[in-house]
Amino acid sequence: xxxxxxxxxxxxxxxxQRSIRSPQVTFGQVRxxxxxxxxxxxxxxxxxxxxxSGSCDLRIDKSRRTLKVGNVYLFKPxxxxxxxxxxxxxxxxxxxxxxxAGLTPALRHALDDAASEGHSPxxxxxxxxxxxxxxxxSPSAATAQVVDSLAIAHFSEFLNxxxxxxxxxxxxxxxxxxxxxxxxHLGESDCLSGAQRAAGCSVNALLYKFAEAVGTTPAKHLWRxxxxxxxxxxxxxxLSVAEIADQCGFKNPFHxxxxxxxxxxxxxxxxxxxxxxx
Numbered sequence: 001x002x003x004x005x006x007x008x009x010x011x012x013x014x015x016x017q018r019s020i021r022s023p024q025v026t027f028g029q030v031r032x033x034x035x036x037x038x039x040x041x042x043x044x045x046x047x048x049x050x051x052x053s054g055s056c057d058l059r060i061d062k063s064r065r066t067l068k069v070g071n072v073y074l075f076k077p078x079x080x081x082x083x084x085x086x087x088x089x090x091x092x093x094x095x096x097x098x099x100x101a102g103l104t105p106a107l108r109h110a111l112d113d114a115a116s117e118g119h120s121p122x123x124x125x126x127x128x129x130x131x132x133x134x135x136x137x138s139p140s141a142a143t144a145q146v147v148d149s150l151a152i153a154h155f156s157e158f159l160n161x162x163x164x165x166x167x168x169x170x171x172x173x174x175x176x177x178x179x180x181x182x183x184x185h186l187g188e189s190d191c192l193s194g195a196q197r198a199a200g201c202s203v204n205a206l207l208y209k210f211a212e213a214v215g216t217t218p219a220k221h222l223w224r225x226x227x228x229x230x231x232x233x234x235x236x237x238x239l240s241v242a243e244i245a246d247q248c249g250f251k252n253p254f255h256x257x258x259x260x261x262x263x264x265x266x267x268x269x270x271x272x273x274x275x276x277x278x
Contacts, residue, residue: 055067
């Protein structure tokens with residue numbers, strides 16, 4: 001299923017054998033030489049495009065826009081598109097396209113309602129892009145299912161990125177760096193001080209920016225993250241209460257139990273019993 005799409009309607013292409021497809025889905029990466037273009041064409045699929053380098057001026061229907069390097073953009077079926085790539089240097093970009101029939105009705109509806117602005121790719125999105133090109137594909141139904149499922153995951157994560165942009169102040173780099181650090185290091189005893197260092201701003205500035213982005217303080221948000229992680233481990237693993245408390249950054253099992261009781265009104269063992277009983 002590694003495939004070079006020789007009929008792609010562009011010029012001056014330099015392919016890197018980086019294309020993977022199923023009957024419904026295509027993942028691809030390509031470098032356009034200076035002056036390359038694609039179209040005009042009418043988009044048939046839902047498509048995500050991420051520019052790694054170069055530039056792209058886009059004519060879509062009767063409007064024009066410039067795609068920003070480092071952002072992921074969504075394109076929808078039925079629109080007339082003409083991509084004009086950088087005239088002076090190579091343009092390198094990734095895309096994922098899926099036929100409408102390859103996506104669920106609910107996902108198509110959500111994508112149709114999504115705004116057209118680009119979004120910075122999340123760590124999850126970037127890792128899924130890498131995963132797509134790690135596939136050593138074969139012409140089997142199981143492999144095609146993996147490709148199709150990865151496409152659904154990409155489009156779903158794009159919607160998640162769009163939701164995050166509307167809920168948090170994504171262009172506030174300080175708050176965003178602190179949030180990401182907390183999520184990755186919540187079990188560490190010095191997580192808060194590490195998040196402060198990762199934010200790269202003063203304590204007072206972070207408190208202000210964090211309140212705007214999240215609606216609470218970094219300390220309260222951290223304990224919420226730890227409690228949510230603990231609840232997940234109670235339901236999904238056989239780890240002891242003491243092991244969960246340690247992994248989630250609680251001082252001891254009693255501290256963990258008190259937090260769980262305050263949030264859920266039940267002790268950890270009762271929450272696990274109910275989860276495991278179905």
